[in-house]
Amino acid sequence: MKLLIFGSVASGKTTLARKLSDELNIIYYEGDCIAWGFPNEKRYKRSNQEQKEIIEKIDENSSWIIEGTYRDSQKILYDLADVIIFLDTPLYIRIYRMIFRFIKQKIGYEESNYKPTYDMLKHMFKWTIDFERNRNFHKKRLIEYKKKLIWIRFPDQLKGKNSY
Template identity: 35%
Template structure:
């Protein structure tokens, strides 16, 4: 693979974790889910980690020679966008993303294997946020990352991502 530092961004249910896992398995790059940095995993509720903890954990990842970072966040990630060889934006249809969010929620509820206690209110909030992601957060991401525009590639499938990282 041509690139060793990849940052994958996209709305909830866009396939970020799936793509990161597949790339990691295929090319042996370590992968990191930004939810593990953003949320304090010592609580069952959704409580944000401190800015200091987020910064420290992100710097620890970025200090490595190779990584895949995936997550929906952007505002506190300027350094990771600068350090990335390629920034992949997953652009999947909203309806597909919503279906995946629903499927994940019910999967968590049925298996009870998720460390957070997902509530119906969490689901509704996520789906509302996901519905407006493309016209709100994604637009702000592009404005925020103008300096890195030459690294950004938009993909809608794993095969497109694979072509982009091997080009």
Template identity: 40%
Template structure:
């Protein structure tokens, strides 16, 4: 099984990817970790060639869950995926999730790949808006080529129903 999970910050991508990867016992990759080398606080941006090779290596595996918000350079994932899950959860719900995540990270209840600073927290609201206005239309346009394998979910209930179908096999 090869599943690509996409959506904005706060849409539930990582949470869903972890659940599915654990249930199916397949590797889970975050596209952010192709972009960033996480060896130092804040990370260092990988060269494009490194990013693309990391992506290529992941896609070459027999099974995987890949999740992220990237669309410009992830065509190999779109083509290889058996299913594409688009988490198009409401802006309001994503906003609340961003706030809750930040609080959990500050309390050290939730681990982050980055240092949870006020600057990054505020950027997430900008990224959320940018996704809605700029990226979402790009996703929808790209998905036109893959309609047979795209699942477009706008509610958590629909995501849970899909997850239950995956769990039953």
């Protein structure tokens, strides 16, 4: 089983990936960790070639779960996946989650792969606005994969869909 979970910032991708990873006993990967390197605690953007090599290495496994936002450098994942879950969580829920997550990270209650700065929070809002502006692009792109696509607006829609 190769499962891609796609969505905007704070749509619930990581939470769902962790849950399915536990339930299905399949390792999961964060798309951010494919796109970004963290040598010596210094974050850097990997080249498209480096990302491709990481994806090819992951794909050597017969099963995987990868969650992330859309990146041209990772679009091959849509072809490799057996199932694509698009978490199209309403904007008001995502805004609440971004703010709540930021507070939890700032007080040390939740860990992250990035430093929870106000600048990062500002970027999350920018990425969310960009996602909303490009909504039609994502819809058109996802239609190509409709045979393996599960489109989720609210978490309760996932109940009973664990027959991946």
